[in-house]
Ligand code: IPE
Ligand code: IPE
């Protein structure tokens with residue numbers, strides 16, 4: 001495979017449907033999905049991908065039933081507490097994007113310590129979108145800029161300045177977005193950053209996502225021509 005995305009973003013979808021089909025509670029789907037994700041971090045790095053961003057919990061997912069929200073928070077808490085060893089072994093840098101202030105304080109602390117412990121690692125940059133919404137991210141960035149600068153600065157605000165105030169500052173935009181389980185929508189993920197990304201929709205539910213599925217997505221990506229609004233050589 002010649003063209004590999006530098007940055008892959010994934011909307012991990014279908015955990016609930018996967019569990020239901022097996023006669024299991026939805027939360028069993030989330031647990032299975034979390035295990036697949038840990039392995040996928042190693043698989044994507046070995047393909048040559050350098051940034052992986054996954055949608056783990058949206059600003060709208062608080063509308064799920066309380067027991068599902070707490071099961072998801074428990075999985076995230078366990079991940080933040082228990083994954084440092086594996087992250088260090090794989091030289092992986094972990095970052096969380098989203099509104100962390102909306103999370104319980106012990107979870108915020110575990111996130112901060114995992115981010116800190118892995119901040120100097122030079123392997124995969126693994127971004128977890130947690131209490132994340134694309135609209136919320138843009139609104140938070142604008143509010144932050146407005147609180148730090150005067151009205152003249154805000155009137156002349158540039159694309160680059162706003163981009164640098166987002167949670168993803170310093171991270172290149174995703175080249176490829178994959179969404180699993182048949183749904184073909186963004187659901188408020190990385191609205192700004194996906195401006196020129198390629199999209200790939202996989203039918204399988206996230207807990208069934210395998211290296212072979214990833215290879216299919218990468219093959220499709222490799223066959224596409226990205227134009228960024230211009231023309232490529234030979235098209236002029
Ligand atoms: C994705 O699976 C995980 C989260 C949104 C947290 P879902 O829970 O959305 O599973 P489906 O879409 O209901 O099957
Ligand atoms: C998007 O999936 C959020 C995450 C994967 C974390 P949802 O399952 O919440 O999205 P909708 O409701 O189907 O659009």
Ligand code: MG
Nearest residue numbers: 013014015016
């Ligand atoms: Mg879903």
